[in-house]
Amino acid sequence: MTPPALHLSGIARIGGMRIFGPLTLEAPAGRWTCLLGPSGVGKSTALRLLAGLGDEVAFEGGAQAADGLPLTDRVALMAQSDLLMPWLDVLGNVTLGARLRGQRADEARAREVLARVGLTEHAEKKPHALSGGQRQRAALARTLMEDRPVVLLDEPFSALDARTRARMQDLAAELLEGRTVLHVTHDAAEAARLGHRILLMTDAGLQDVTPPEAAPPRPYDAPETLSFQGRLLRLLMETQ
Amino acid sequence: MTRALRITGVAVLAVLLWQALVTFTGLPRFILPGPLLVAETLWTSRALIAEHALVTSAEVLAGLGIGAVLGFGSAILLAASPLARTVLRPMLVFSQAVPVFALAPILTLWLGYGLWSKIAMALLIIYFPVTSAFFDALMRTPGDWLGLARVMGAGPSRVMWRIRVPAALPGFASGLRLAAVYAPIGAIIGEWVGASKGLGYLMLLANGRAKIDLMFAALIVLAVLTLALHAAVDAGCRRLLAARES
Numbered sequence: 001m002t003p004p005a006l007h008l009s010g011i012a013r014i015g016g017m018r019i020f021g022p023l024t025l026e027a028p029a030g031r032w033t034c035l036l037g038p039s040g041v042g043k044s045t046a047l048r049l050l051a052g053l054g055d056e057v058a059f060e061g062g063a064q065a066a067d068g069l070p071l072t073d074r075v076a077l078m079a080q081s082d083l084l085m086p087w088l089d090v091l092g093n094v095t096l097g098a099r100l101r102g103q104r105a106d107e108a109r110a111r112e113v114l115a116r117v118g119l120t121e122h123a124e125k126k127p128h129a130l131s132g133g134q135r136q137r138a139a140l141a142r143t144l145m146e147d148r149p150v151v152l153l154d155e156p157f158s159a160l161d162a163r164t165r166a167r168m169q170d171l172a173a174e175l176l177e178g179r180t181v182l183h184v185t186h187d188a189a190e191a192a193r194l195g196h197r198i199l200l201m202t203d204a205g206l207q208d209v210t211p212p213e214a215a216p217p218r219p220y221d222a223p224e225t226l227s228f229q230g231r232l233l234r235l236l237m238e239t240q
Numbered sequence: 241m242t243r244a245l246r247i248t249g250v251a252v253l254a255v256l257l258w259q260a261l262v263t264f265t266g267l268p269r270f271i272l273p274g275p276l277l278v279a280e281t282l283w284t285s286r287a288l289i290a291e292h293a294l295v296t297s298a299e300v301l302a303g304l305g306i307g308a309v310l311g312f313g314s315a316i317l318l319a320a321s322p323l324a325r326t327v328l329r330p331m332l333v334f335s336q337a338v339p340v341f342a343l344a345p346i347l348t349l350w351l352g353y354g355l356w357s358k359i360a361m362a363l364l365i366i367y368f369p370v371t372s373a374f375f376d377a378l379m380r381t382p383g384d385w386l387g388l389a390r391v392m393g394a395g396p397s398r399v400m401w402r403i404r405v406p407a408a409l410p411g412f413a414s415g416l417r418l419a420a421v422y423a424p425i426g427a428i429i430g431e432w433v434g435a436s437k438g439l440g441y442l443m444l445l446a447n448g449r450a451k452i453d454l455m456f457a458a459l460i461v462l463a464v465l466t467l468a469l470h471a472a473v474d475a476g477c478r479r480l481l482a483a484r485e486s
Contacts, residue, residue, distance in 0.1 A: 053387045077391045083384055087406045087484040100394035100402055146392065 003149035003180040004074070005029040010061010012045050012054070019045050019057065023205050027197070029066070032173070032181040032216055034195035036188065036232060041201050043184040047152050050182065051077050065150070076148040080155040082139040084127040090114065091123045094142045110145055116175060117141045133164035137171070144175055151176055153183040157190065166220055169193055173217035188232035192225050193218050200232070202239040209235065273453040282457040288442070293461050295437040299355055299427040300469065303362025304419055310363070311370030311415065318371070319378035320400055332368065340365050340426065344433040358430035358438065365426035366419035373418070377411020378404050409484060413477035420473040424466045 005028050011021035020042030027033040035043050048054045049063040052072060065071050084093045094114060095105035114123050117137040127135055136156060143151060156172070157165045173194055185191055191198050194216045200207040209232060212224040219225060255275045261267075262274040269277060282289065317324050344361055351357035381404045389399045431440025439458045446454035 048387075051387070051391050053390065073393055075391055077388060079384060079388075081384060083388050085385070085403065085406070096402070097392040097394075100389055100392050100398050102395070102398060 003030045003178065004069070004071075005066035006033075006050055006064075006071075006150065006180060006182055007066045008046055008050060008061070008063040010059055010063075012042060012049065012061075013058045014045075014056055016058075020201070021061070023201075025199065025206060026066075027180055027182045029180050030178055031196040032176070032183060032194055033197045033199060034191035035182060035184045035199050035201055036191040036195075036236070037186065037201035038236065039186055041203060043186075043201055044154055046201075047154050047182060047184050050150075051075055051152050071150065074148055075150045075152060076143045076146040077152050078139055078143045078154070078156045080158055082127070082135040084135055084138055084142075086127055089124050089126050090119060090130070090138045090141075093127065093138055094145050096142065097146050110141075113141045113144050114138075116144070117171060131164075132160055133168065136160060136164075136168055140168070140172060140175065148179075150180045150182075153181060153185075155185055156183075158185070158187060165190075166193075170217050188236060189220065189229045192229035192232055193220055198232070200235055200239070202236075204239055207235070207239070270450050270452050273456055277453050278456045278460065281451075281453040282460065285454055285457060289439075289458060289461055292437060292439050292442040292458070293465060295355070296358075296424070296427055296431070296439040296462070297465060299358040299430070299438065300362055300423045300465075302355070302359045303426060304366060304423045304469075304473075306359065307363040307366040307419060307423070308370055308416060311367055311374060311419075312412065314367075314371045315374035315378055315412075316400065316405065318375050319404065320396065332371070336368055341429055344429050347430065348434040353434050353436060357433075358427045358435065361430035362423040362426035365422045369418045369422065370412070370415040373415030374408060374412040377408035380411075381407050406484065410481060413481060416473055416477060417470065420470040421466060424462065424469070428462065 005026065007024075007026055009022070009024035012019040025035070025046060035046065037043050045054060045057055046063075049057060049059055050071065052075070054063075063071075065074065084090075085096065088096065091107065091110055091114070094110045095107065098105040111120070111123060114120055117140055119134060119137055119141060122130060122134060122138075127138065130138065136159075139156070153172075157168050160168060169190060183191075183194060192211065195211050196216060198209045198211050200209050212218060212222075212228050214222070214224060258275050262272055265272075273281075314328075318328060340361070343364065344357075347357045347360050347364075351360055385403055385407070386399065389403055394402075427438070428440035428443075431438040432444060435441040439462045442458045443455050446452070446458065
């Protein structure tokens with residue numbers, strides 16, 4: 001499946017209150033788009049609409065793939081909370097999707113994916129026996145196992161410590177390459193490292209900010225990354 | 241170990257208080273028999289008490305087992321189907337407004353004097369706590385888990401069996417723990433209303449013949465059985481949940 005571009009435009013309201021919009025959001029095919037903005041600006045709502053989850057949202061507009069085909073079965077989701085089932089071991093969690101669809105779980109592939117995220121030795125452990133970083137890696141493995149062309153990330157690294165976060169960013173950038181990624185974050189440093197495209201979302205609407213030339217994941221200590229991070233933060237502070 | 245010691249300590253203290261009450265109030269033995277007399281009766285009438293205790297135990301266990309299965313099934317049905325919720329939930333709540341004790345004579349009329357009217361009483365008394373504890377837990381599945389399952393393309397029945405039920409098992413366990421304490425109450429009330437066997441029947445019989453020591457002995461056996469049942473159910477639930485998580 002070639003990854004499609006994502007397109008969302010409209011006004012979203014919850015219980016009569018405007019959450020965002022009118023705005024138009026485009027995430028180019030096969031690229032990593034960061035949706036950066038302060039809390040409460042409706043970033044996650046936009047992501048949920050694309051995932052087909054916004055039941056609570058009254059949405060006037062459309063959230064779909066740019067190729068016109070439905071996004072169902074083409075999307076994988078990774079959130080801030082790892083959403084691992086505490087009663088399943090890592091392998092069980094990684095293969096959960098297959099079993100939820102009534103398919104046979106491909107254990108060999110699951111172990112391959114676990115090896116790629118560095119969890120080979122933890123395959124038989126339950127989530128509570130893992131560290132925060134390992135749990136997020138298990139969640140990433142589950143996302144990879146789904147093998148969907150579109151990946152929606154909702155602040156997946158924001159609960160991790162700085163070192164673990166930087167490692168997870170590198171790993172995710174490497175493993176999700178070539179897919180259409182929409183990454184919701186409130187962290188300017190993260191957006192500066194990861195985005196091919198960076199959309200700044202504020203109450204005023206969306207603003208496209210051109211990132212440095214270097215391909216993501218950009219080194220966290222490179223002067224261009226740092227100055228761009230500063231610029232993003234400045235924009236975040238100035239736009240209301 | 242310390243816990244066992246503490247429990248033994250409390251039991252010894254209770255017996256001493258009981259003896260003190262008998263000694264200092266000078267109550268006659270047909271009103272309040274002392275612990276020694278009750279212990280003696282417990283020993284001399286052990287065959288009689290055991291025979292009746294066995295019947296009550298069978299009633300309680302059958303009521304608990306059937307009630308747990310029915311409660312499990314009902315909670316899943318209610319959680320799975322909005323229609324069932326609309327139709328059945330008001331009925332369930334209304335049924336709780338009828339004191340279960342008041343139903344005992346009717347159950348005896350319908351099911352006779354044998355085991356089944358007592359099993360039905362035990363079942364009725366535990367059905368609601370089991371159903372409602374499990375149902376509440378089923379309705380509290382974290383929304384994010386359900387969202388993830390939906391994005392993964394899961395159908396409602398697989399979401400129920402693979403996510404909602406395992407996530408709600410602790411709720412089912414707390415319902416079962418309550419049920420272990422309630423079920424004997426149901427069986428005893430059933431026996432009071434009409435029976436020819438069981439600890440409840442034995443207590444009424446002893447009361448009628450002013451054998452208060454035998455009544456107390458039966459009461460103590462009943463209490464011990466209830467505690468043992470609760471401890472067994474609790475241990476079973478703990479093991480189940482631990483096996484699920486570790």
